Amino acid sequence: MGCGVGRLAEMIVLNSKYYLGTDFAEDLLNIARKRIGCNNSYDFQICDFINIYDNEVVKSNAPFNKVILAGLIMYINDEEFNICFENLLKVLDKEAMIYIASPIATKERLTLGDFYSNELNSEYNVIYRTIDEYIDVFKVLINNGFKIIENEMFLTDKKQYKETERHYFILNRG
Numbered sequence: 001m002g003c004g005v006g007r008l009a010e011m012i013v014l015n016s017k018y019y020l021g022t023d024f025a026e027d028l029l030n031i032a033r034k035r036i037g038c039n040n041s042y043d044f045q046i047c048d049f050i051n052i053y054d055n056e057v058v059k060s061n062a063p064f065n066k067v068i069l070a071g072l073i074m075y076i077n078d079e080e081f082n083i084c085f086e087n088l089l090k091v092l093d094k095e096a097m098i099y100i101a102s103p104i105a106t107k108e109r110l111t112l113g114d115f116y117s118n119e120l121n122s123e124y125n126v127i128y129r130t131i132d133e134y135i136d137v138f139k140v141l142i143n144n145g146f147k148i149i150e151n152e153m154f155l156t157d158k159k160q161y162k163e164t165e166r167h168y169f170i171l172n173r174g
Contacts, residue, residue: 001049002072006032012068013042020061024048049073050080053087063093070101074126078137085140095174098146101154103164105130110163128164138171146171 003009003021005028013019019042023029029044036042047055049072067088076084088098105128112126129137131151138148150170 001047001052001067001069003032003044003068004028004071006035006044008068008070009036009042009044016041016066018042018061020045020058020064022047022052022055022058049076049084050087052084053090058091062091063096064091065093065096067092067096067098068101069098072102073100073134074102074128075124077127081137082140085138089141089144092173096146096172098141098171099168100134100171101166101168102134103128104134104167106163106165109133131167134169138169141171141173145173147173 001022003023004025006021009019009021009032013036021029021032021042021044023032023044024046026046029046032044036044043057045055045057047058049069052058073081092098107130109130110128112124112128114123114125135148135151138146142148148169149172150168152168154166154168
């Protein structure tokens with residue numbers, strides 16, 4: 001989910017029976033389609049996280065046993081998290097793994113509203129949560145049989161900002 005231009009897909013499609021990349025930005029998906037191509041073993045669909053269960057292609061290819069949420073969840077509002085994860089649970093297999101990578105706040109929550117980024121040449125809204133906040137958000141998954149099996153920092157040698165660090169979680173069920 002949030003596959004963007006398909007950078008991760010390039011590596012994953014070679015090692016999977018079926019890959020479905022979703023993103024809410026059609027222009028990014030068009031780049032991914034050109035970059036990878038589409039055939040019966042992989043596809044790219046317009047779909048945002050909160051509406052994952054409403055997408056017919058997602059539902060028709062469910063259940064999924066692996067989900068990647070890389071660089072996505074920091075854009076999800078607190079009120080939407082439970083809905084997003086409840087809808088995700090509807091398309092997951094009984095045995096499933098969720099990989100989540102996101103910048104996190106190093107000390108306390110940091111919320112940027114209508115923040116201008118020179119790197120993106122655009123304004124954006126983002127919530128950098130703490131590890132404890134994410135673990136609390138994951139309760140809907142934990143209450144449905146998932147366990148956090150990894151919870152680590154990564155790319156620690158490439159620290160961009162003092163307020164955040166890169167982090168990943170792996171949740172597993174089954």
